[in-house]
Amino acid sequence: MLTFIQQLLNGLTIGSFYAFVALGYSLIYAILKLINFAHGDLFGLGAYVGYTVFVYAFGVIGGALGLWGLLAVGFAAAALATAGAGLVIERVAYRPIYPIGRLPAVVSALGMAIFLSNLIMAVWGPRYLAYQESFIPTGFWQIGEFRIRILQVLILVSALVLLGILYFVVEKTTFGAAIRAAALDRETAALMGIDFLKVIRFAFAMGPALGAIAGVFVGMYYRQINFTMGWVYGLKAFTATIMGGIGNIPGAMVGGILLGLLEAMTAGYISAAWKDVFVFAALMLMLIFRPTGLLGEKVAEKV
Amino acid sequence: MRLLGKRPTWLYKQPVRWAFLAATIALLLSFPFWASRYWIDVGFYVGLYALLGLGLNVILGEVGLFNLGHAAFWALGAYTTAILNVRLGIPTLALLPLSALVAGGCAWLISSPIIHLRGDYLCIVTIALGEIVRLVLINNPAGLTGGPNGVIGIARPVFLGHVIRTPLDFYFLVWAMVALCAFALRQLQRSRIGRAWNYIREDEIAAEAMGVDVRSLKLLAFVLGAALAGLAGNIFAAKMRMVSPDSFTFMESCLMFCIVLLGGMGSIPGTILGAALVVLFPEIFRPVAQYRLLFFGLALAATMYFRPGGLWPRRRAVEFTAGRAARP
Amino acid sequence: MRNDIVLETQGITKRFRGLVAVDRFDIAVRAFTIHSLIGPNGAGKTTVFNVITGIYRPEEGKVLFQGQVLNGLKPHEILARGIARTFQNPRLFKNMTCLENTMAGQHAHGRAGFWSSILRLPHQRREEKKIQEQAGEWLHRLGLWPFRHELARNIPYGCQKLLELARALAAQPKVLLLDEPTCGLNESEKATMMNFIEGLPKEGITVLLVEHNMNVVMGLSDLITVMNYGKKIAEGTPEEIYNNPVVVEAYLGRGESNVVKSG
Helix, strand or coil: CHHHHHHHHHHHHHHHHHHHHHHHHHHHHHHHCCCCCCHHHHHHHHHHHHHHHHHHHHHHHHHHHHHHHHHHHHHHHHHHHHHHHHHHHHHHHHCCCHHHCHHHHHHHHHHHHHHHHHHHHHHHCCCCEECCHHHCCCCEEEECCEEEEHHHHHHHHHHHHHHHHHHHHHHHCHHHHHHHHHHHCHHHHHHCCCCHHHHHHHHHHHHHHHHHHHHHHHHHHHCEECCCHHHHHHHHHHHHHHHHCCCCHHHHHHHHHHHHHHHHHHHHHCCCCCHHHHHHHHHHHHHHHCCCCCCCCCCCCCC | CHHHCCCCHHHHCHHHHHHHHHHHHHHHHHHHHHCCHHHHHHHHHHHHHHHHHHHHHHHHHHCCCCCCCCHHHHHHHHHHHHHHHHHHCCCCCCHHHHHHHHHHHHHHHHHCCCCCCCHHHHHHHHHHHHHHHHHHHHHCHHHCCCHHHCEECCCCCEECCEECCCHHHHHHHHHHHHHHHHHHHHHHHCCHHHHHHHHHHHCHHHHHHCCCCHHHHHHHHHHHHHHHHHHHHHHHHHHHCEECHHHHCHHHHHHHHHHHHHHCCCCHHHHHHHHHHHHHHHHHCHHHHHHHHHHHHHHHHHHHHHCCCCCCCCCHHHHHHHCCCCCC | CHHHEEEEEEEEEEEECCEEEEEEEEEEEECCCEEEEECCCCCCHHHHHHHHCCCCCCCEEEEEECCEECCCCCHHHHHHHCEEECCCCCCCCCCCEHHHHHHHHHHHHCCCCHHHHHHCCHHHHHHHHHHHHHHHHHHHHCCCHHHCCCEHHHCCHHHHHHHHHHHHHCCCCCEEEEECCCCCCCHHHHHHHHHHHHHCHHHCCEEEEECCCHHHHHHHCCEEEEEECCEEEEEECHHHHHCCHHHHHHHHCCCCHHHHHHC
């Protein structure tokens, strides 16, 4: 029972990371039908920017605003910087190439992924960097045998709140309707006066920003970051996106959490070494039997 | 075609094409006799990636199936050679066809249930497949794959009593395979099978409505492409004399994907050029070793912007006018 | 009378998530005739084509071709039996030459396999030559020969429609399904297309035609079937359909029948 609850909590935490990152993939895929391979590395960039802010601004901001103030500044800086990077990449590497065709766009996205991870390595070096304890909320609650870290609760709550807000924006507001319309049919949406560029910019700012928040959380949770982390989390998060049904916001959330749970449970009960094999095998089975994902709708192709 | 800019037509006259081919072959044959050992090795890797690229070109370039896990089949070929040679002592060269067979067979088993998936879904499945193969190799099932350290001590291949050991030997081995495969694939391109592959790439539904057995032909392409990767795996294992999971990462699959698109989808000379670029790029940028992949990423995006059809696209109209035209 | 029916559907029904696109639809096409299928937009005509050619599986009903059931066959198997089609918006192989596009029709009749293609065995060479010649002949007949080495996407729209027809004919079909062959063509192209279609039954090709242009339909058809909301609402010779009040109503709504007659 103890294992189960611990793994449940771990799974939910990891699942939240995936959900955060999955959203970025899902938003951009829904609108552009492009797998943004650079998204995982934007997430990595977020972790590094957060780290830098914490290390260099620790004395100044930490002194003035305390730990929580420092955290707020760190998250905001990471989110803003990464959103900016997302917008730049969209402008430079996708917008000129997207009209040419989908395959060139995929290659360009791969190029950007390679570029970003190597940029991170060039700037911060190839070695692991450690998030120090001084800028991580280390408290926990002890309930009987269980230990719940405040950080875990923080991660879960922020995932729920931020994704809830995003869901509200996309499903209930006028701008959200514009996003959904653009996702359904770009040309008709443009004819109806929807500013497609604005929708794209939203996706390329929002997705990476959420990814960056996850990046900082991952740094705090595991205490260390590396320039290859973008690829690892990116792939898992993309798996989550597909599992939930691509282009579907609650789907990305559900897919992320499910994937996190699957991973934690396999690690806890079967074998930690084989957990990723299970995850990817589950993805393959899912695609064979329900290719549109758990929450995706089945659409007949129009001929 | 207009997008790619105007080119002088004399370039595509038949004698010019033959002369160009002859010059390329002459260059490739003479290269190891005036280049240093180091550059002969580089030449070997160009050939190896050309072989891998040609395999992926069948799947991605000819049929348009997004395969981002091609390294998995390369790994299957390499590990087949390594395990059977080290455990059972089967000669390395004899394992060349067997490696292709195992890689192709596995490709058939794996792709049968997923081949109907379209575009990005297939792309994700193949990425997952590549990861599964790599992780299984690391996890050392039944002590066969040697875990993260891999398998060591693969015997050198022996060809008609001659031990293939020097960079020069391997250079010729790999390029002989490239030449053989390029020739066979060229013949296929000009047959009803090659055309049917292209019909599928251009419009799957129209192809099916025109009598193309889409499923079987997609499977054929997948198996053939994987088998070529299996060949490359065998040669790679023989050259390194060891295999380990580190060699078969997602990055390798990405590079192969880029080779095909840099060169031009469905273009055999383009694929070989793409392989040369991908291998030579880091060599040329060795002075700025730390930043070379950074530039590589930028170069990929830039190439797709300036030449979205690839650097050396296949020119069908020219092929027909320069070669045999139909005269009823 | 019945035994010269070459293509027949019996009560086919196709639903899309509750929407009934084709509702217990019957049609019987007699050999060596031009049979038109007309109806307002969204009546389900193209869906009938997609069911016959195996792209959609019908929920109910049977498709019979020369007395054999086609249900469950894949599109490529149906083509090999002798039913070819064109699409409403040309679905050409855009980055391939016109000659290669036309050669596609011959694919199902080719036999050359993997190894004989690699080795260019004599029988493969002979077959290739035959395929090219056949394709070239259709290009000639449709006036597309000058474009044979052009990529399909670079030729004018009217020629693309003709090329699709050439591709379908190269498959040597017994029945040809044409989905709006004159849509988007100018008057002279339209005339070329009509003349050509008119001659097909004499060459042993039965035509099932979906068309919006009433001049084309009335001029070419031996028999016309009218459908609306997925159902057959009328059938008869052009004369009968022209004077059928149900048809006029389906097209124009109640009480407007005089408009169609004066137009």
